[in-house]
Amino acid sequence: MDDYKKKEKLEEFMNLYSKKIFNFLNYAIGNKEEAKDLVQDVFFKVYKSLPKFRGDSSPYTWIYKIAINTLRNYIKKKKAKKFFSLEKIPEEIGMGYDPPSRPPSILYDAFKEMPQDLKEVILLYYYEEYGTREISEILDIPEGTVKSRLYRAREFIKNYFEKRGTYGV
Amino acid sequence: MECEKYKEFLWDYSEGKEIPYEVLKHIERCDFCLKEMEKIKKTLEILNNLKENLIEPHDIKENVFEEIEKYERIKKNVKNFSLIATPIFFIFLLFIIFNFYKSKKTIEIIYPKETQILTSEEVYFTFKIPENKSFVAQIDSYDITYDVEIFKDFCFYDASNFEIDPGFHIFKINIFDEKGKIIKKIEKIFYLTNYKGKEFTYLK
Numbered sequence: 001m002d003d004y005k006k007k008e009k010l011e012e013f014m015n016l017y018s019k020k021i022f023n024f025l026n027y028a029i030g031n032k033e034e035a036k037d038l039v040q041d042v043f044f045k046v047y048k049s050l051p052k053f054r055g056d057s058s059p060y061t062w063i064y065k066i067a068i069n070t071l072r073n074y075i076k077k078k079k080a081k082k083f084f085s086l087e088k089i090p091e092e093i094g095m096g097y098d099p100p101s102r103p104p105s106i107l108y109d110a111f112k113e114m115p116q117d118l119k120e121v122i123l124l125y126y127y128e129e130y131g132t133r134e135i136s137e138i139l140d141i142p143e144g145t146v147k148s149r150l151y152r153a154r155e156f157i158k159n160y161f162e163k164r165g166t167y168g169v
Numbered sequence: 170m171e172c173e174k175y176k177e178f179l180w181d182y183s184e185g186k187e188i189p190y191e192v193l194k195h196i197e198r199c200d201f202c203l204k205e206m207e208k209i210k211k212t213l214e215i216l217n218n219l220k221e222n223l224i225e226p227h228d229i230k231e232n233v234f235e236e237i238e239k240y241e242r243i244k245k246n247v248k249n250f251s252l253i254a255t256p257i258f259f260i261f262l263l264f265i266i267f268n269f270y271k272s273k274k275t276i277e278i279i280y281p282k283e284t285q286i287l288t289s290e291e292v293y294f295t296f297k298i299p300e301n302k303s304f305v306a307q308i309d310s311y312d313i314t315y316d317v318e319i320f321k322d323f324c325f326y327d328a329s330n331f332e333i334d335p336g337f338h339i340f341k342i343n344i345f346d347e348k349g350k351i352i353k354k355i356e357k358i359f360y361l362t363n364y365k366g367k368e369f370t371y372l373k
Contacts, residue, residue: 023224126220166211
């Protein structure tokens with residue numbers, strides 16, 4: 001694939017998916033600027049890997065795999081930075097959390113405290129509307145694990161809301 | 170508690186999925202499960218809002234293409250550099266290999282050194298030879314002062330001893346391989362004093 005075709009293909013993918021992936025990353029890390037950097041990084045990687053893409057899965061699933069890996073690396077770096085830095089960096093990846101007005105910021109607060117593996121599954125399920133089989137393909141884990149993580153993630157949010165009195169109980 | 174084992178079905182039921190009849194019967198009669206269902210429905214309402222009001226990211230495309238341009242430029246420069254650097258590297262490598270091979274083939278006199286006090290009455294020569302090489306050295310010695318041939322001798326492999334009078338001497342050493350072909354010629358002029366301790370100096 002020559003450079004011109006690669007750029008053309010990338011532009012097509014960006015038109016279709018950049019907004020969705022940007023919002024997914026923004027939900028996952030809660031920082032618009034950093035989500036923007038990450039989505040740029042994702043599409044840069046997509047461009048570099050385009051010749052290797054054989055179409056075994058849909059382009060969207062393939063791009064999502066890249067996005068998930070980029071997100072995981074970002075979180076690893078963040079944790080390493082926190083570990084080696086003397087500065088106090090806020091807990092988890094919610095630093096500089098910048099939630100929009102909708103959905104309710106309480107959901108962002110819940111995401112901030114939710115373990116990363118659960119957050120990936122719940123975002124892919126409710127935000128991306130992927131089925132459990134597709135999620136298992138993207139995350140490279142068995143479908144049963146996806147289902148159990150999904151259940152744990154839902155319960156996590158429900159319990160979080162319950163503790164914050166969101167249900168008015 | 171019976172409700173505990175049906176908990177997972179409450180989510181499925183709230184999302185309109187089919188659940189076993191037995192579970193359904195339980196839910197309809199259980200106050201706790203009905204209350205849980207209310208909470209689940211509210212949670213799902215919030216979760217379903219995730220798809221709405223998405224933020225439009227700006228300048229992403231421009232930034233990515235800018236990054237790609239930089240990347241392609243660097244890639245091109247590296248390619249150009251490697252076009253020049255690769256042959257240079259191989260020439261350098263050949264030079265190193267050639268010198269290594271040459272050094273392996275070199276036969277040198279390692280004793281006596283350039284200037285040395287000899288401890289014996291005799292001069293004996295030791296050659297450094299490459300591993301697994303056999304050779305024969307023909308040594309012709311002349312006394313320069315009297316223009317007299319002192320001796321002709323052959324030595325095998327590594328060392329040969331001669332007794333030489335003090336004075337200036339020329340040593341011509343031809344080294345032959347097993348087939349009788351000369352592989353190295355060494356010509357040395359040296360000076361041997363008549364003092365005790367015999368000072369030995371190569372002049373050339």
